[in-house]
Amino acid sequence: MSDDTLVTPFKSKPVLDYPCGEAPVPGAACEIAAGVLWIRMPMPLSLMDHVNLWAVRDDNGWAVFDAGLQTGDTTEAWRKLFAGYGALAQGELTRLFVTHAHPDHIGLAGWLTRRFGCQLWMTRTEYLTCRIVVAYIGREMPDDAVIFYRRAGWDDDAIEVYRTYFGGFGKYVYALPDSYRRVRDGEELRIGGHVWRIVVGAGHSPEHACFHCPELKLLISGDQVLPNISSNVSVNFTEPDADPTSDWLASLDKLQQEIPDDVLVLPGHNAPFHGLCRRLDYLKRSQHNALDRLRHALGRPRRAVDVFAQLFSRPIGSEPNLLDVATGESVAHLNYLLHRDEVEMELDTDGVAWYLMK
Numbered sequence: 001m002s003d004d005t006l007v008t009p010f011k012s013k014p015v016l017d018y019p020c021g022e023a024p025v026p027g028a029a030c031e032i033a034a035g036v037l038w039i040r041m042p043m044p045l046s047l048m049d050h051v052n053l054w055a056v057r058d059d060n061g062w063a064v065f066d067a068g069l070q071t072g073d074t075t076e077a078w079r080k081l082f083a084g085y086g087a088l089a090q091g092e093l094t095r096l097f098v099t100h101a102h103p104d105h106i107g108l109a110g111w112l113t114r115r116f117g118c119q120l121w122m123t124r125t126e127y128l129t130c131r132i133v134v135a136y137i138g139r140e141m142p143d144d145a146v147i148f149y150r151r152a153g154w155d156d157d158a159i160e161v162y163r164t165y166f167g168g169f170g171k172y173v174y175a176l177p178d179s180y181r182r183v184r185d186g187e188e189l190r191i192g193g194h195v196w197r198i199v200v201g202a203g204h205s206p207e208h209a210c211f212h213c214p215e216l217k218l219l220i221s222g223d224q225v226l227p228n229i230s231s232n233v234s235v236n237f238t239e240p241d242a243d244p245t246s247d248w249l250a251s252l253d254k255l256q257q258e259i260p261d262d263v264l265v266l267p268g269h270n271a272p273f274h275g276l277c278r279r280l281d282y283l284k285r286s287q288h289n290a291l292d293r294l295r296h297a298l299g300r301p302r303r304a305v306d307v308f309a310q311l312f313s314r315p316i317g318s319e320p321n322l323l324d325v326a327t328g329e330s331v332a333h334l335n336y337l338l339h340r341d342e343v344e345m346e347l348d349t350d351g352v353a354w355y356l357m358k
Contacts, residue, residue: 008160014278016227018271019264026073027080032272033216035192035263037087039174041068041077042230043104047322051104054220054266058194065211066268069107073274078108094185095191097183098122099222100205101130103172105268110174120180123200125207127180130173132238137170148237152327153303158318159185184207199258203248204231209290212259216324219263224251227265227273230283235335245336249271249287261294267330294333298343301354304330 020038024030024135025046029037035057039049047309054065068074081088083091093116098106101122110220114122120127141163149159187285191213201224209219221233233248235241261277273279307330308316334355337343 005052006019008137012025014280014282016273016275017271018227020272022054023050023271026077027086027268029081029088031211032266033218036216036266038217038266038272039061039064039087040151040252041074042186043069044071044073046270048104049326050269051267052266052270055088056194056196058091058094059192061094062088063095063097063191064093065097065111066105066110066222067096067108068112069104069172071107071172074108075111078112088284089324092116093118095181096120097209097211098126099210099220099224099268100208101126101133102205102223103169105222106130106176107172108174110176113177120177122180122181123184125184125208125333126205126209126301127176127182129206131176133171134170134176136167139167140165141235145237149302149327150351151347152239153305153352158320158323161318162320162324168321170312174199179345199255201251201254203233203244205250206249209261210255212263214260217260217263218266219259220266220308221268223268225265225276225283226267226269227272227279230286232325232329233332235312236328241335243335243339245287245332246339249284252280252284291333291336294337295342298337298355298357301346301356303352303354304334307333 020032023040026039026040026042029039032038037055037095039055041053051068053068055062077205080086083089093112095118096109096112098109107219109120146159155156183198186197187198189196194213194215197213197214199212201208201210204223206344207222208222210222234246235244256277259276262274264272264274265276266272290311294307297307297310306326309327311330311333312326338345343357344354345355347353
C-alpha cells in the first residue's frame with residue numbers, strides 16, 4: 001500500500017500558492033483549467049483519506065488520469081460523475097492513464113476500462129509490478145518477507161501481526177485488464193486539442209509517469225511531487241538491496257531540469273499548487289538532511305527500526321501498515337549509504353542487520 005505521510009522534517013518550508021480553492025466532493029468535479037477537471041475520491045485509510053484524479057476533455061469524451069481505490073464509495077462516485085447531470089456525463093471515457101501502480105491510483109482501472117471499453121495507458125514496469133503484487137492476495141506471507149522484516153529488527157509479535165495483513169494490497173485493486181498501452185519517457189501524446197509529454201521518474205515507484213502540457217502549463221505529477229507531504233520512498237522484501245533513494249533524488253533533479261517553474265502542479269494528494277522549483281529544492285534538501293541525521297545516529301550500531309526518530313516527524317508505533325512503511329523507508333536510507341560504502345552492515349546470529357558508519 002502506498003503511503004505518503006511520513007514527513008521528513010526540515011525547517012524553512014517553502015510557501016506555495018494554491019489557486020484552485022476547495023477540493024470537489026466525491027462524485028463531483030471542478031474545472032481548474034480549460035477542459036481540465038479536478039476529481040477527488042475518498043480513501044478509508046487512517047494515513048490518507050483522499051486521492052486526486054484528473055479528467056481532460058478528449059475527442060468524444062474524457063481522458064482520465066488515475067482511478068482511485070477499489071471500494072464501494074469510489075465506485076459510486078464514478079457512477080455519479082458519468083450519470084445524468086454528472087460532470088463527465090457529456091461523453092464516454094476515451095482513455096485511462098495511470099501514473100503508477102499503487103492501489104489508490106490503479107485500484108479501479110480494470111473496472112473502468114471494462115465498463116467503457118477503453119484502453120489502459122501506463123508504463124510497462126508499473127503494469128507488470130502491479131500484476132505481480134496482486135498475485136499475493138490470499139497467499140501466506142512468504143519466507144523472504146519474514147527474513148526481510150526480521151533483518152530490519154521486527155520481533156516475533158510484529159511479524160505475526162503482519163501475517164494477517166499480508167496481501168492486503170490486492171483487495172483494493174480490481175482485476176487488471178489483460179492488455180495495456182505502454183507509455184514511455186519523453187513520448188508526446190495528443191489529448192483533445194493539446195500535446196502532453198510524459199516525464200518518467202522513480203523512487204516512490206519504479207517507473208512513475210508524470211504528464212506535462214506546456215500549452216496549458218500543467219503538470220500531472222501523481223505522487224512524484226506532492227505539496228504538503230513527502231512521498232514514501234521504500235525498499236520492500238521483493239528487492240531488499242534496492243536503492244530507491246538514489247532514484248528519487250535523480251528524478252527530482254530531472255523534473256527540475258525538464259519542467260518549467262510556471263506550471264500548475266496537479267498532485268495525487270492535497271491541492272494543486274504553483275511553486276514547483278521551490279518544492280523540489282525543499283524535497284532535495286530535506287532528503288539530504290535526513291541522511292545527515294542518519295549518518296550521525298550511526299556512530300554506534302543500529303537496526304532499521306532504531307532510526308525512525310532520525311527520519312520521521314511522527315512517532316512510529318506498532319500499527320502494521322505504518323510500521324511496514326516506516327521500515328521500508330528506513331531501509332531505503334540505509335541502503336543509500338551502503339551503496340556509497342559509507343556504512344558497514346553485519347548480520348547477528350538471529351539474522352538482524354546492524355549498521356555502523358565506517
